[in-house]
Amino acid sequence: MPVAYTLPLNEGVAGTGLRYEGKSAEGARFAGVEGYPYRQTGDSVRWEGYLRPNVAVRQDLRLLQYDEHSARVGGVAHLWVTP
Numbered sequence: 001m002p003v004a005y006t007l008p009l010n011e012g013v014a015g016t017g018l019r020y021e022g023k024s025a026e027g028a029r030f031a032g033v034e035g036y037p038y039r040q041t042g043d044s045v046r047w048e049g050y051l052r053p054n055v056a057v058r059q060d061l062r063l064l065q066y067d068e069h070s071a072r073v074g075g076v077a078h079l080w081v082t083p
Contacts, residue, residue, distance in 0.1 A: 003059065004074035018047040018059070020071040028066040039063045045073055056080040 005013050012019030017032030026038040032047055039045055045061040061075035 001077050001079070002074070003061070003077045004064075004072070005061075007071045007073065009069055013047070013059070015051045016047050016049060016057070016059070018045070020066070023066055023068050028063055028071050030071075041065065045075075051079075054082045056082075 007013065007018075007020035009020060009022055012032065019031040021029040021031050021037075023029075024038070027040045027043075029037050030039060030045060031037065033045060041063055043063050045063055046059065047061070048058045049056070051057050056079070058078045059075065060078070061073040064072045064074050066072070
């Protein structure tokens with residue numbers, strides 16, 4: 001399903017570990033991502049995990065805009081529900 005989020009500084013996507021930690025010379029800094037935490041506008045941001053014990057999600061997002069106060073990301077969320 002398509003998704004878009006505006007992440008205020010030091011806040012994240014509800015139910016996930018993805019959080020915007022602010023703007024720096026290297027770009028927008030995110031917590032909860034694997035590897036290098038900095039992204040520039042247009043870069044991909046992926047988060048994988050569980051929303052509940054039987055609901056897995058992978059969010060394939062792009063950084064659309066960021067500043068000192070917030071970051072905006074958009075993309076696609078893939079959900080898997082198991083019994």
